Amino acid sequence: MPTRQPPPEIVPFTVKRRQRRRHDIHLSSRPVASAMPSSTTPNHVYSAAEWKRQPTSADVLFGFNLPYRAPQNAFGAYCWRWRLWFESTFALSMLQPWEKVLIMCIVNSVLILLFIGILCYLPSHITAITKRGMYYLLGTEGADRGLTETLSMFAGSLGLRSGGAGGEL
Template identity: 30%
Template sequence: MPYARVPGKLPPPRPDFSFTKRPKTKTREFFWRWRIWVEATFALTVYEPWEKVVVLTIFAILFVAMLTLMVNYLPRQLVFMRRRTMYYLWGEDWEERALWSYLVANDRGIDVKEIS
Protein backbone atom coordinates (compact mmCIF):
# COMPACT_ATOMS: atom_id res chain seq x y z
CA MET A 1 0.00 0.00 0.00
CA PRO A 2 1.59 3.29 -1.02
CA TYR A 3 1.92 6.08 1.48
CA ALA A 4 0.20 9.40 0.88
CA ARG A 5 2.49 12.35 0.47
CA VAL A 6 2.08 15.27 2.83
CA PRO A 7 1.93 18.59 0.96
CA GLY A 8 4.65 21.13 1.69
CA LYS A 9 2.21 23.78 2.84
CA LEU A 10 -1.01 22.96 4.62
CA PRO A 11 -4.15 25.03 4.08
CA PRO A 12 -5.13 27.43 6.87
CA PRO A 13 -7.15 25.80 9.64
CA ARG A 14 -10.88 26.40 9.82
CA PRO A 15 -12.03 28.38 11.67
CA ASP A 16 -9.21 30.88 11.34
CA PHE A 17 -7.84 31.84 14.76
CA SER A 18 -5.26 34.35 13.52
CA PHE A 19 -6.98 37.18 15.46
CA THR A 20 -5.90 35.52 18.72
CA LYS A 21 -2.19 35.98 17.95
CA ARG A 22 -0.54 38.88 19.77
CA PRO A 23 0.19 41.83 17.43
CA LYS A 24 3.69 43.23 17.15
CA THR A 25 3.09 46.99 17.62
CA LYS A 26 2.13 48.50 20.97
CA THR A 27 -0.97 50.31 19.68
CA ARG A 28 -2.35 47.25 17.99
CA GLU A 29 -1.58 45.21 21.09
CA PHE A 30 -3.53 47.68 23.24
CA PHE A 31 -6.63 47.43 21.05
CA TRP A 32 -6.17 43.65 20.70
CA ARG A 33 -6.10 43.27 24.50
CA TRP A 34 -9.21 45.45 24.79
CA ARG A 35 -11.03 43.36 22.14
CA ILE A 36 -10.08 40.06 23.78
CA TRP A 37 -11.14 41.41 27.21
CA VAL A 38 -14.55 42.51 25.88
CA GLU A 39 -15.12 39.25 24.05
CA ALA A 40 -14.16 37.19 27.08
CA THR A 41 -16.17 39.30 29.53
CA PHE A 42 -19.41 39.15 27.57
CA ALA A 43 -18.81 35.62 26.21
CA LEU A 44 -18.82 36.93 22.64
CA THR A 45 -16.36 34.24 21.58
CA VAL A 46 -19.10 31.59 21.66
CA TYR A 47 -21.50 33.57 19.46
CA GLU A 48 -21.82 33.34 15.74
CA PRO A 49 -21.02 36.51 13.78
CA TRP A 50 -24.66 37.56 13.35
CA GLU A 51 -25.26 37.07 17.09
CA LYS A 52 -22.25 39.27 17.87
CA VAL A 53 -23.72 42.00 15.68
CA VAL A 54 -27.06 41.81 17.50
CA VAL A 55 -25.47 41.89 20.98
CA LEU A 56 -23.07 44.73 20.12
CA THR A 57 -25.91 46.70 18.51
CA ILE A 58 -27.96 46.39 21.70
CA PHE A 59 -24.95 47.52 23.77
CA ALA A 60 -24.38 50.48 21.44
CA ILE A 61 -28.04 51.55 21.67
CA LEU A 62 -27.94 51.34 25.47
CA PHE A 63 -24.66 53.29 25.57
CA VAL A 64 -26.06 56.07 23.36
CA ALA A 65 -29.23 56.22 25.47
CA MET A 66 -27.24 56.52 28.71
CA LEU A 67 -24.95 59.16 27.20
CA THR A 68 -27.96 61.15 25.99
CA LEU A 69 -29.53 60.98 29.44
CA MET A 70 -26.32 62.12 31.09
CA VAL A 71 -25.87 65.06 28.72
CA ASN A 72 -29.48 66.24 28.59
CA TYR A 73 -31.06 65.20 31.89
CA LEU A 74 -28.28 65.07 34.48
CA PRO A 75 -27.39 68.81 34.61
CA ARG A 76 -31.05 69.72 35.14
CA GLN A 77 -31.35 67.04 37.82
CA LEU A 78 -28.25 68.31 39.64
CA VAL A 79 -29.68 71.84 39.78
CA PHE A 80 -32.95 70.47 41.15
CA MET A 81 -31.10 68.36 43.74
CA ARG A 82 -29.09 71.39 44.87
CA ARG A 83 -32.27 73.41 45.38
CA ARG A 84 -33.92 70.59 47.31
CA THR A 85 -30.81 70.17 49.47
CA MET A 86 -30.89 73.87 50.35
CA TYR A 87 -34.58 73.54 51.22
CA TYR A 88 -33.94 70.53 53.49
CA LEU A 89 -30.95 72.18 55.19
CA TRP A 90 -32.41 75.65 55.81
CA GLY A 91 -36.15 75.02 55.65
CA GLU A 92 -37.04 77.51 52.94
CA ASP A 93 -36.19 78.23 49.33
CA TRP A 94 -33.25 80.56 49.70
CA GLU A 95 -31.89 82.32 46.73
CA GLU A 96 -28.31 81.66 45.84
CA ARG A 97 -27.29 85.17 46.96
CA ALA A 98 -28.61 84.44 50.44
CA LEU A 99 -26.61 81.22 50.59
CA TRP A 100 -23.39 82.95 49.52
CA SER A 101 -23.89 85.84 51.92
CA TYR A 102 -24.45 83.31 54.70
CA LEU A 103 -21.26 81.44 53.80
CA VAL A 104 -19.19 84.63 53.46
CA ALA A 105 -20.53 85.96 56.76
CA ASN A 106 -19.50 82.78 58.53
CA ASP A 107 -16.03 83.01 56.99
CA ARG A 108 -15.59 86.58 58.24
CA GLY A 109 -16.96 85.83 61.70
CA ILE A 110 -20.01 88.06 61.28
CA ASP A 111 -23.11 87.14 63.20
CA VAL A 112 -25.68 85.80 60.75
CA LYS A 113 -28.53 87.60 62.56
CA GLU A 114 -26.96 90.92 61.54
CA ILE A 115 -27.45 90.04 57.85
CA SER A 116 -31.10 89.04 58.18
Protein backbone atom coordinates (compact mmCIF):
# COMPACT_ATOMS: atom_id res chain seq x y z
CA MET A 1 0.00 0.00 0.00
CA PRO A 2 1.58 3.27 -1.07
CA THR A 3 1.90 6.06 1.47
CA ARG A 4 -0.05 9.15 0.77
CA GLN A 5 2.00 12.30 0.40
CA PRO A 6 0.50 15.76 0.67
CA PRO A 7 0.54 17.90 -2.41
CA PRO A 8 3.85 19.73 -2.90
CA GLU A 9 2.38 23.14 -2.09
CA ILE A 10 1.25 21.96 1.37
CA VAL A 11 4.10 21.38 3.81
CA PRO A 12 3.31 19.48 6.99
CA PHE A 13 3.55 21.45 10.23
CA THR A 14 6.29 19.24 11.68
CA VAL A 15 8.55 19.93 8.71
CA LYS A 16 8.06 23.66 9.15
CA ARG A 17 8.87 23.35 12.84
CA ARG A 18 12.08 21.39 12.14
CA GLN A 19 13.16 23.96 9.58
CA ARG A 20 12.40 26.75 12.01
CA ARG A 21 14.49 25.07 14.71
CA ARG A 22 17.41 24.68 12.36
CA HIS A 23 17.07 28.32 11.41
CA ASP A 24 16.99 29.40 15.09
CA ILE A 25 20.04 27.30 15.88
CA HIS A 26 21.84 28.85 12.96
CA LEU A 27 21.01 32.37 14.15
CA SER A 28 21.93 31.76 17.77
CA SER A 29 25.23 30.06 16.97
CA ARG A 30 26.87 33.30 15.83
CA PRO A 31 29.99 34.27 17.78
CA VAL A 32 29.29 36.85 20.46
CA ALA A 33 31.68 39.69 21.17
CA SER A 34 31.65 39.38 24.95
CA ALA A 35 35.02 41.08 25.31
CA MET A 36 33.58 44.37 24.06
CA PRO A 37 32.41 46.92 26.63
CA SER A 38 28.71 46.83 27.43
CA SER A 39 28.02 50.27 25.98
CA THR A 40 29.31 49.28 22.52
CA THR A 41 28.03 45.70 22.38
CA PRO A 42 25.28 45.56 19.73
CA ASN A 43 23.19 43.00 21.63
CA HIS A 44 19.47 42.97 21.86
CA VAL A 45 17.94 43.29 25.32
CA TYR A 46 16.70 39.70 25.29
CA SER A 47 19.76 38.06 23.73
CA ALA A 48 21.75 35.28 25.33
CA ALA A 49 24.85 37.46 25.46
CA GLU A 50 22.96 40.11 27.40
CA TRP A 51 21.65 37.42 29.75
CA LYS A 52 25.16 36.14 30.49
CA ARG A 53 26.83 39.56 30.75
CA GLN A 54 27.88 40.74 34.21
CA PRO A 55 26.62 44.34 34.55
CA THR A 56 28.36 47.22 36.28
CA SER A 57 26.89 49.60 38.83
CA ALA A 58 26.69 52.28 36.12
CA ASP A 59 24.48 49.95 34.03
CA VAL A 60 22.11 49.58 36.97
CA LEU A 61 22.01 53.27 37.88
CA PHE A 62 22.00 54.93 34.46
CA GLY A 63 20.78 52.32 31.96
CA PHE A 64 17.27 52.43 30.53
CA ASN A 65 16.88 48.65 30.71
CA LEU A 66 17.39 46.80 33.96
CA PRO A 67 20.15 44.16 33.68
CA TYR A 68 19.21 40.55 34.32
CA ARG A 69 21.89 39.94 36.93
CA ALA A 70 23.06 41.92 39.91
CA PRO A 71 26.56 43.44 39.82
CA GLN A 72 29.33 41.87 41.90
CA ASN A 73 29.87 44.76 44.34
CA ALA A 74 27.54 45.28 47.30
CA PHE A 75 26.44 48.81 46.40
CA GLY A 76 25.59 47.82 42.83
CA ALA A 77 23.68 44.75 44.05
CA TYR A 78 21.70 46.89 46.51
CA CYS A 79 20.85 49.43 43.78
CA TRP A 80 19.90 46.58 41.44
CA ARG A 81 17.49 45.08 44.03
CA TRP A 82 15.98 48.49 44.75
CA ARG A 83 15.53 49.25 41.03
CA LEU A 84 14.04 45.80 40.44
CA TRP A 85 11.55 46.41 43.25
CA PHE A 86 10.74 49.92 41.95
CA GLU A 87 10.30 48.90 38.31
CA SER A 88 8.19 45.87 39.15
CA THR A 89 5.99 47.84 41.56
CA PHE A 90 5.14 50.52 39.02
CA ALA A 91 5.38 48.24 35.93
CA LEU A 92 8.10 50.40 34.40
CA SER A 93 9.64 47.39 32.71
CA MET A 94 6.65 47.32 30.36
CA LEU A 95 7.28 50.85 29.09
CA GLN A 96 9.45 52.18 26.32
CA PRO A 97 12.51 54.23 27.37
CA TRP A 98 10.90 57.55 26.43
CA GLU A 99 7.83 56.63 28.48
CA LYS A 100 10.03 55.82 31.46
CA VAL A 101 11.71 59.23 31.17
CA LEU A 102 8.35 60.99 30.92
CA ILE A 103 6.86 59.12 33.90
CA MET A 104 9.95 59.71 36.04
CA CYS A 105 9.98 63.44 35.18
CA ILE A 106 6.34 63.76 36.22
CA VAL A 107 6.82 61.75 39.43
CA ASN A 108 9.98 63.66 40.39
CA SER A 109 8.27 67.01 39.72
CA VAL A 110 5.35 66.09 41.96
CA LEU A 111 7.69 64.85 44.71
CA ILE A 112 9.82 68.00 44.55
CA LEU A 113 6.72 70.19 44.85
CA LEU A 114 5.50 68.06 47.77
CA PHE A 115 8.80 68.39 49.63
CA ILE A 116 8.94 72.15 49.00
CA GLY A 117 5.42 72.44 50.36
CA ILE A 118 6.32 70.40 53.43
CA LEU A 119 9.44 72.47 54.10
CA CYS A 120 7.62 75.79 53.69
CA TYR A 121 4.28 75.00 55.31
CA LEU A 122 5.03 72.42 58.01
CA PRO A 123 6.86 74.67 60.55
CA SER A 124 4.05 77.24 60.64
CA HIS A 125 1.48 74.46 60.76
CA ILE A 126 3.22 72.85 63.75
CA THR A 127 3.06 76.13 65.69
CA ALA A 128 -0.63 76.51 64.82
CA ILE A 129 -1.30 72.95 66.00
CA THR A 130 0.53 73.51 69.30
CA LYS A 131 -1.44 76.73 69.93
CA ARG A 132 -4.68 74.92 69.18
CA GLY A 133 -3.67 72.06 71.47
CA MET A 134 -2.87 74.50 74.28
CA TYR A 135 -6.25 76.14 73.77
CA TYR A 136 -7.99 72.76 74.01
CA LEU A 137 -6.00 71.73 77.08
CA LEU A 138 -5.81 75.01 79.04
CA GLY A 139 -8.49 77.26 77.60
CA THR A 140 -7.98 80.87 76.57
CA GLU A 141 -5.08 81.55 78.93
CA GLY A 142 -2.98 78.80 77.31
CA ALA A 143 -3.52 80.04 73.77
CA ASP A 144 -2.24 83.58 74.47
CA ARG A 145 1.13 82.54 75.87
CA GLY A 146 3.99 80.63 74.33
CA LEU A 147 4.42 76.89 74.72
CA THR A 148 7.29 76.97 77.23
CA GLU A 149 5.65 79.65 79.37
CA THR A 150 2.37 77.76 79.42
CA LEU A 151 4.04 74.47 80.30
CA SER A 152 6.06 76.08 83.11
CA MET A 153 2.90 77.67 84.55
CA PHE A 154 1.09 74.35 84.24
CA ALA A 155 3.95 72.57 86.03
CA GLY A 156 3.95 75.26 88.75
CA SER A 157 0.22 74.84 89.30
CA LEU A 158 0.75 71.11 89.78
CA GLY A 159 3.45 71.81 92.37
CA LEU A 160 6.33 70.66 90.19
CA ARG A 161 9.42 72.82 90.25
CA SER A 162 12.11 73.02 87.68
CA GLY A 163 15.26 75.05 87.41
CA GLY A 164 18.18 75.78 89.71
CA ALA A 165 18.64 75.67 93.47
CA GLY A 166 16.31 78.61 94.05
CA GLY A 167 13.40 76.74 92.56
CA GLU A 168 12.50 79.43 90.04
CA LEU A 169 10.55 78.43 87.04
